[in-house]
Amino acid sequence: MKLEFDPEEDRAFPASRQEILDAFSAWFVNHDYCTQDHAKEVAGDVGLALEWKWAYQDGNLAWWNVSHIIDYLLEWCPRKLSVDPKHCDDIREALGHWFRFLDARNLLSSDGHSVEILLDAVEVLRDDFIAAMGDRSKFGMAKSLFSLGTDAGVDMSDPDQVSAHIERYNDLTIDERKDLLSDHLFANAGPSTPDRRLAPVIMPTDDEISRSLTSIPILPKFRDLVIFLGKGRPLTKKGHLTLADARVLVDLLSTGDEMDPRYGDLTFRTTSSDNLRGLRLIVAWAKKAGLVRVLRGKLVPTKRGIGLQDELTGEFEHVVDGLIAAGPLAIQSRSNQWRILSAIWTSLDDMSIDLLTVPYVMMEHVPIDMLTDVATTEVLEAWQFAVDDDTIQSYVSSAINKMIDAFELCGLVTRESTHMSIGETSPEGGSVTLTPVGVVTVRRLLIAAGFEVPLAGRFAALSAAGLLEALNDEDEEIVRTEVLAWCKVREPSDAVDEFARAITELDDPALQIQALELLSEINVDLAAPHVLELTAQPDVAGFALCWLADNNLIGEQDLWIRATPFVFVDVLVHRMIALGPEGLLTTLALVGTDEQQCALFDTIWRAPSPGTALVLAGIDKAHPSKLVKKAARKALFKMRSSLPAT
Numbered sequence: 001m002k003l004e005f006d007p008e009e010d011r012a013f014p015a016s017r018q019e020i021l022d023a024f025s026a027w028f029v030n031h032d033y034c035t036q037d038h039a040k041e042v043a044g045d046v047g048l049a050l051e052w053k054w055a056y057q058d059g060n061l062a063w064w065n066v067s068h069i070i071d072y073l074l075e076w077c078p079r080k081l082s083v084d085p086k087h088c089d090d091i092r093e094a095l096g097h098w099f100r101f102l103d104a105r106n107l108l109s110s111d112g113h114s115v116e117i118l119l120d121a122v123e124v125l126r127d128d129f130i131a132a133m134g135d136r137s138k139f140g141m142a143k144s145l146f147s148l149g150t151d152a153g154v155d156m157s158d159p160d161q162v163s164a165h166i167e168r169y170n171d172l173t174i175d176e177r178k179d180l181l182s183d184h185l186f187a188n189a190g191p192s193t194p195d196r197r198l199a200p201v202i203m204p205t206d207d208e209i210s211r212s213l214t215s216i217p218i219l220p221k222f223r224d225l226v227i228f229l230g231k232g233r234p235l236t237k238k239g240h241l242t243l244a245d246a247r248v249l250v251d252l253l254s255t256g257d258e259m260d261p262r263y264g265d266l267t268f269r270t271t272s273s274d275n276l277r278g279l280r281l282i283v284a285w286a287k288k289a290g291l292v293r294v295l296r297g298k299l300v301p302t303k304r305g306i307g308l309q310d311e312l313t314g315e316f317e318h319v320v321d322g323l324i325a326a327g328p329l330a331i332q333s334r335s336n337q338w339r340i341l342s343a344i345w346t347s348l349d350d351m352s353i354d355l356l357t358v359p360y361v362m363m364e365h366v367p368i369d370m371l372t373d374v375a376t377t378e379v380l381e382a383w384q385f386a387v388d389d390d391t392i393q394s395y396v397s398s399a400i401n402k403m404i405d406a407f408e409l410c411g412l413v414t415r416e417s418t419h420m421s422i423g424e425t426s427p428e429g430g431s432v433t434l435t436p437v438g439v440v441t442v443r444r445l446l447i448a449a450g451f452e453v454p455l456a457g458r459f460a461a462l463s464a465a466g467l468l469e470a471l472n473d474e475d476e477e478i479v480r481t482e483v484l485a486w487c488k489v490r491e492p493s494d495a496v497d498e499f500a501r502a503i504t505e506l507d508d509p510a511l512q513i514q515a516l517e518l519l520s521e522i523n524v525d526l527a528a529p530h531v532l533e534l535t536a537q538p539d540v541a542g543f544a545l546c547w548l549a550d551n552n553l554i555g556e557q558d559l560w561i562r563a564t565p566f567v568f569v570d571v572l573v574h575r576m577i578a579l580g581p582e583g584l585l586t587t588l589a590l591v592g593t594d595e596q597q598c599a600l601f602d603t604i605w606r607a608p609s610p611g612t613a614l615v616l617a618g619i620d621k622a623h624p625s626k627l628v629k630k631a632a633r634k635a636l637f638k639m640r641s642s643l644p645a646t
Contacts, residue, residue: 001016001019001020001023001107002016003020003060003061003419004059004060004061004062004063005054005060005061011450012059013050013051013054013055013059013450014449017047017050017051017294017450019475020050020061021043021050022043022047024043024046024097024098024101025039025040025042025043026104027104028042028097028101028102031100031101038429038642039637041090042090042093042094042389044096044099044197045090045094045095046094046095046098046149046563047197048081048091048094049072049094049095049098049198050098051197052072052076052132053072053569055069057071058117059352059524060104060109062107062108062109063109063111063112064099064102064108064109064112064113064117064118064452065111065112065113066117066118068112069095069118069121069122069125070121070125070585073091073092073095073122073125073128073132074128074129074132075132076133076218077091077129077132077133078132078133078197080344081611088129088130088133089126091129092122092125092126092129093122093251095122096118096119096122096123099115099118099119099122100115100119102115103115103325107436110566113255115478124309125626130597131312132296139445142221150325172424174270196454197451197479198357198360198361198446198451198452198454199361199453199454199478199481199486200455200456200458200481200482201360201361201439201443201453201455201481202363202439202455202456202457202481202484202485202488203440203443203455203457204436204439204440205436205441208436209436209437211436212411212435212436212437212438213313213316213411213437214312214313215411216313216316216410216437217408217409217410217411217413218282218285218319218409218410218411219312219313219319219411220312221253221254221282221313221315222282222286222289222291222305222308222319223308223312224252224253224290225249225253225282225283225291225292225311226292226301226305226306226308226309227284227309228245228248228249228252228299229292229299229300229553231300232295232298232299232300232301233245233298233299233300234298235294235297235298236272236273236297238272238274239294239394240272240273240274241273241283241299242273242278242405243270243271243272243273245273246259246270246273246276246279247259248554249279250279251274253278253279253280253282255276255281255282256278257276257277257278259598262500267596277332280332280539281332281406281409282334283299283330284326284331284609285319285322285323285326285331286305286379288316288322288323288325288326288331289304289315289318289319289321289322289323290302290304290322291304291305291308291315291318291319292305292306304318316411316437317441317444319410320410320412320441323406323410324445326350327345327346327349327352327401327404327405328349328352328402328403328406329348329349329399329406330345330346331406332347341395341399343383344379344383344392344395344396344399345399347379347382347383348375348379348380348396348399350401351375351378351402353445353446353449355371355375355400355403355441356407356412356413356434356442356445357375357442357446357451358370358371358374359413359432359433359434360434360439360442360443360446363416363434363481363484364433365416365431365432365433366431366432367430367431368400368401368404368415368428368429368430368431369429370535371400371432372393372397372400375396375399375400376389376392376393376396378395379392379396379623380392380441381563382476383621384535395426398428401428401429404432407432407438410444411437411438412434412435412437412438412441413432413433413435413438414432414433414435415430415431415432416430416431416432416433417429417430417431418430421485422623440450445518456481456482456484456485457482457485457486457488457489458482459471459482459485459486459490460485460486462486463498463501463502464486464495464498464499464502464515465500465501465502465505465506465515467483467486468502468506468511468514468515469506469508469511470481470512475582483518487522492522492523492526495522496519496523496526496527496530497507497530499515499518499519499522499527500514500515500519500527500530500531500534501514502515502533503516503540503543504534504537504539504540507610508622509543509570509573509574509577509578509610509611512540512543512545513574513577513578515543516531516543516546516547516605519547520547520550520551524551528548528551528553531544531547531548532544532548535548536543538564538566539570539608539609540566540570540585541564541570541572542567542569542570542571542572542609543566543570543571543573545558545567545571546559546561546571546574546575546578548599556587556590557590559571559587559590560587560590560591564586564606565600565603565604566606566607566608567602568591568600568604568607569604569607569611569612569615570609571611572584572587572588572609572611572615573611573614573615575587576618581621581622582622583624584615584618584619584622585619587625588619590638592629594625597628597631598627598628598631599629601616601634602631602635604616604635605635605636605638605639605642606639606642612639613636613639613640616632616633616636616639617632617636617637619632620632620636621632
């Protein structure tokens with residue numbers, strides 16, 4: 001089993017990755033007598049460490065010393081990984097299991113530290129690792145951008161709140177963004193290779209893909225170009241189209257170019273078709289895709305190009321691969337382009353797939369300014385320029401917009417909220433999202449690049465209650481994606497029916513509240529009658545009332561109903577889970593004075609709600625009144641004293 005790989009060989013490690021992890025899993029099952037599923041989970045975390053060793057270090061998976069462990073646990077993981085604190089130990093312990101595996105198989109390199117030293121380091125660094133994972137000064141660009149929303153109180157699962165957050169971000173200057181995101185992201189960015197294990201995404205349906213394929217802008221342009229060429233068109237001595245042919249093609253292909261542009265009273269004659277960016281792009285792209293070629297001084301169609309007249313979408317993969325191979329920016333460049341721009345464009349072409357990964361994983365519109373910021377950071381890390389950073393930011397912004405032009409022409413993305421800048425011939429800014437065929441294509445390209453790209457929908461056959469229970473320990477990003485996939489295969493009314501039923505089937509208050517929140521995301525109008533019915537069921541009535549108040553169907557004051565104090569316990573549970581101690585106390589204040597609140601405790605300590613003790617303990621901890629705190633403690637003592645001995 002090979003364990004040493006050249007980091008410069010892009011496909012070397014990905015081709016052997018699964019074989020290595022399978023061997024580890026088999027050993028781990030036999031060694032620890034664990035289940036195959038548990039071994040698979042540990043192997044996934046081991047895979048992260050191995051990918052880091054290959055992509056960021058020397059590629060020798062068997063050679064380890066303490067400095068490697070420190071770099072991985074205290075630098076790379078905090079910068080790249082968003083992990084719940086309770087799962088931090090899984091990452092760290094998996095590294096130790098890998099060292100034990102190497103040692104057991106006599107694979108551990110003698111040039112590194114012994115297994116005892118390595119395992120000691122993994123254990124000693126535990127507290128430092130957990131602290132580093134929460135240290136925002138170590139976060140990378142993508143992780144920091146999402147943290148901004150959380151800091152601002154944005155519900156990152158709410159598309160409207162996320163959109164508003166993005167708009168506020170777009171309004172910031174580059175200096176304001178630097179201040180907000182921390183200088184280390186712009187001045188000392190780490191290695192640019194992204195994590196190779198991506199979050200699951202929802203695949204579009206076959207119908208969505210088919211409709212997307214029929215609306216790809218570049219394909220009919222290629223077909224019309226081939227038809228125009230006929231048996232071939234002569235080229236100039238420099239290998240360009242003649243001006244006469246260029247004049248026809250600019251209109252025929254709607255290239256966006258202007259022949260002999262006028263500025264006021266002045267006319268600037270177009271002297272070469274090479275000056276027409278849109279036409280130059282289409283012709284160069286057609287050559288790279290193998291649709292046309294130069295033969296004895298003429299531009300002629302190939303057999304593949306002629307086939308476009310019969311089957312327009314059949315060559316789509318060749319068209320995409322041709323664009324990526326040529327570089328979406330390089331294919332638009334001119335031979336006499338300014339050297340600094342060529343350097344920047346080369347860097348950006350190298351990261352074009354990485355940039356497409358952002359809208360692929362997020363599955364929603366991503367501000368192009370966000371992509372520009374990420375790209376600028378990488379360019380400044382990779383190159384040294386004589387001009388200031390803001391000038392480079394401007395160059396990168398222009399280049400990213402041109403890259404998006406090419407991707408949009410290829411049918412991979414769509415844009416929204418763009419604007420036209422003075423002197424530009426194509427739209428700029430706004431946001432970008434992948435088309436259905438773009439999702440499928442980017443996934444294909446990511447797989448070819450060695451990424452793990454799982455699909456969402458593995459829980460689609462479960463009930464709503466089963467779905468929420470299955471996702472209970474998953475990261476928020478995975479929960480969001482799997483719920484969307486689950487809803488996609490159901491009519492909104494059916495999804496609402498199932499989530500409403502789940503509220504009565506689930507025992508976990510947090511999951512019941514989550515089910516109610518999802519009802520709001522699906523359709524408030526469809527959900528309202530179901531939730532009103534739930535108010536008649538004492539065990540969930542409190543949560544249902546909170547949902548109605550949150551959706552402005554009742555007033556906040558209607559949450560306190562004197563005749564049903566036990567229901568009010570669940571109202572307080574909801575507010576405490578959803579809004580924290582402040583929400584708990586604000587809702588408790590609906591009861592009245594401190595004395596009236598104390599009187600309530602004499603009743604609600606008998607409430608059967610599983611959250612009774614949680615509420616009383618929360619009031620004791622957070623309430624500013626000593627009188628109320630004492631009454632809450634007394635009620636909690638009564639409740640616990642009344643429980644049968646175990």
